[in-house]
Amino acid sequence: MELKDEPKPYYEVGETIQYGCKKGYVYLLPFSMVATCEPNHTWVPISDDGCVKVKCARLQDPSFGQVHYIDGKISWGSRAQFSCVEGYYLVGTPLLHCMLKGDEAYWDGPSPRCEKIYCLPPPKIKNGTYTFNDIDIFQYREAVIYTCDPNPGPDKFSLIGMSVLFCSGYKTWSSKPPECKVVKCPLPLLPNGRQVAGFARRFSYQSTVTFECEVGFYMQGSDTVVCSDSSIWEPPIPVCLQGIKKMSYFLYFSGSFCLLACFKIYLFDVRFPKSNHFDT
Structure with missing residues (x-):
């Protein structure tokens, strides 16, 4: 709040002063906006609650989506976040701000809309193909399966990558397409x-x-x-x-019983007069 008139250096008992709301705020009944000088030369307190921020218009949920007020209110300075249900994507600005323009509050842009997700056909690959290759538009979560062509040579084509791709977002497939190529490793020879x-x-x-x-x-x-x-x-x-691989042995005692644990997998039951640890 702020004083409507210029303040005086001195006020008589019984005099009043009038308050008004600052720019961007509006008066809210039934709060008093007048203060009176009391006989003890103090002012009757008034509350700032009589002035509240100007609000933006409440936004409608888009079809197949919703709006969430991040700050829990719609007065200027607040934010509105939009989202769509699964299978739809947002067209437009996902975040709007309530702005003060003059004495009114407005959202800083139009509300976005939700549209159905679809994908164009996935990429073709050399030496291979995918199912449903005659379809021009794929709906959300629809999938294709890649396979490799027969190879006229002695070695078959191997499919490298994900064989199944699905429409995961607007014009977006779940992963890049696989590759069909000949993979041939040398004979696995191990001397000794x-x-x-x-x-x-x-x-x-x-x-x-x-x-x-x-x-x-x-x-x-x-x-x-x-x-x-x-x-x-x-x-x-x-x-x-x-040779013999170096191994560590650990002795564990419980009373007079000792368990000798060897590296990784070898276990032996032995009895020794005292605990020990040694390498070979």
Whole structure:
């Protein structure tokens, strides 16, 4: 609030002063806007609650959407956030501000609208195709499945990437399209070791092979490798080194009973006179 008239240096008992609301505020009944000088030369207190901010018009929820007032009110300085239900996307500004213009309050833009999500056909790929390739418009969550064409050569095409794509947003597919190409990893040879699983004549994309070392050798690296889309084994094929791999032993006691725990998987029950830890 603010004084309507210029203040005087001195007021007599019984004199009154008139208050008014500042710009951007309006008077709210039944609050008093007049203060009176009391016999003890004090003013009868008045409340600022008599003036409230000018409000913007309440916004309507868009079809298939809703408006949320972030600040819980619609007076100037407030914000309105718009959103759409699943399967629809927002066209327009998602956030509006209630602004003061002169003595009135207005939203700083038109309300957005919600429109149905659709997708254009997904990208075509070399050496492959996808289902429903005769459709021009895909609805929200509709999906296609990619497959690779038969390869006239000795090695088949491998599908690299996601085989299933679905319409996840306005003109947006769930992921980039896959790729169809020949993936051929070299024979998985392990000197001083042997292959124990994943036998095949040809090793294509995601072929998996498992190894073990011969007696007297230990393995450095992973015992399982996978043929990657770059036609290399990942992780690299391990190495079999001669000797015994260094292992740590830990002794656990409970009374006179001792459990000797070896590295990773070996467990032995033994009895020792005292606790110990040693390496070999």
